[in-house]
Amino acid sequence: MAVPSFKNLRDAWHRARQRWWVRWGVDLAVAAVLFLAIMAWQTRHLPSAGTLAPDFQLRTLSGEQIRLSELRGKPVVLEFWAPWCTVCKAETSTLSAVRRFVGDRAHVLTVAVDYQNEADVRRFVQEQGVDYPVVLGENALTRSLHIDSFPTTFILSPDGHIEHATVGYTTRLGLLWRLWRAS
Structure with missing residues (x-):
């Protein structure tokens, strides 16, 4: 089995990127990962799920x-x-x-x-x-x-x-x- 060349992979990627749904899918996936990463960073010091909330x-x-x-x-x-x-x-x-x-x-x-x-x-x-x-x-x-x-x-x-x-x-x-x- 032949290993695909870099040029073939690049050309396939460019053809796929020309499809709007692939572009949107990649963009949405990147945005979701960034959103989740920011949310995790902001809540990193807060009590975790399952912790009993302190009574007040x-x-x-x-x-x-x-x-x-x-x-x-x-x-x-x-x-x-x-x-x-x-x-x-x-x-x-x-x-x-x-x-x-x-x-x-x-x-x-x-x-x-x-x-x-x-x-x-x-x-x-x-x-x-x-x-x-x-x-x-x-x-x-x-x-x-x-x-x-x-x-x-x-x-x-x-x-x-x-x-x-x-x-x-x-x-x-x-x-x-x-x-x-x-x-």
């Missing part, structure tokens, strides 16, 4: 106390955000839509962190029309979860274990898919 009790803007362990029994979208974060602003509509879609089948809870004062958080909530629970976070909690970028979102299983963690903007479909897998 934090105060809402209305003064109520919410304990994470009291939300067990349903999946939880737990997002950490900062009032100055433009990506967090963009994601408020996503969280609202997910909360409306899942109804009482899951919890959506957000934790405001890295803010100067409570007025900053209240202003963000009012300006963005936030309609989901917001609690005031503490630096110790973000350090324990190794959060250093916003938004950082955890999907928790009904028994309180971390199923998925992501950093940055997440689409409605992405959040719903991750919630469905955690159920």
Whole structure:
């Protein structure tokens, strides 16, 4: 059996590249690999899947106390955000839509962190029309979860274990898919 020459291989590659579906396929594969690599890099220090989320009790803007362990029994979208974060602003509509879609089948809870004062958080909530629970976070909690970028979102299983963690903007479909897998 003859070994194909470099020229033959090059010519075959050029013919294949002229097919639009091959070009698109290669481009999409490269983009997917880059996307997954960036996502893995951003979440490398976050707790891994299967880890029990640390319990915490934090105060809402209305003064109520919410304990994470009291939300067990349903999946939880737990997002950490900062009032100055433009990506967090963009994601408020996503969280609202997910909360409306899942109804009482899951919890959506957000934790405001890295803010100067409570007025900053209240202003963000009012300006963005936030309609989901917001609690005031503490630096110790973000350090324990190794959060250093916003938004950082955890999907928790009904028994309180971390199923998925992501950093940055997440689409409605992405959040719903991750919630469905955690159920």
